[in-house]
Amino acid sequence: MIITPTELPGAAVVELELREDERGFFARTFCRSEFEAAGLEPLVEQCNLSYNHRAGTLRGMHYQVEPAPEAKLVRCTRGAIVDVIVDMRPESPTYLRHVAVELTADNRRALYVPPLFAHGYLTLVDGAEVVYQVSAAYTPGTERGLRHDDPALGIDWPVPVSVVSEKDRSWALLGETAAAPAGGAA
Structure with a gap:
């Protein structure tokens, strides 16, 4: 694996080192010791899969607070997304700066999202599928979120947002009183 830090300390892009032959290739997508050596949390408590019918679907911007903050390793296994993280420490x-990384089935890149970073993505094509490795089990009451269109963040999404959940549309703008919504899928 090639682990490249981003401009946000603790966040990194993880690229595969392909071992190719006439059959195709083999590559490691996760290695505890390499993550530890790069200063990344190596725990995997659960894995999640998200399928999205339409381009322009936005999921996020979510993060978890104490006592169950989550680190995530996010990879697009079908289609293409732009993944955005915001430093909430x-x-x-x-603090409040963001990084956007295009993750596609073709580039096979992953984004490591440290604990206390808001995370969300926008699908660039129909039928996008995303896999997350997560360092902690989902703990009700610890989820927080940001609005994808909050002017304080200045996120420039590459395509119009056309599908977003009521929960994600309902997060308070920064500067307003933020409260966790009542559960629901990402």
Whole structure:
């Protein structure tokens, strides 16, 4: 694996090192020791799969707080997405800054999302599928979120957002009182 830090400390792009021959290729997608050596949380508590019918579907921007913050390793296994993370660590010099990374089935890239980073993605094609490795089990009451269109974040989504859940549309804007919604799927 090739682990490349982003401009947000703790976040990284993970690319595969392909071992190719006439059959195709083989590559490791996760390695505990390589993650530890790069300073990334290596735990995998659960894995999730998300399928999206239409291009322009937005899922996010979610993060979890104590006592169950989650690190995530996100990979697009079918189609293409733009994955955006926002640093929500108040003491961080990059607090509220974001990074966007295009993840596709063809580029096979993954994005490591540290704990206390909001995460969301927008599908670029119909039928996009996304796999997440997550460091902690979902814990009701710890989820928080940001609006994808919050002007304070200045996220420039590459295609119009056409499908978004009521939960994700309902997050408070930064500066307003934020409260966790009553559960629901990502």
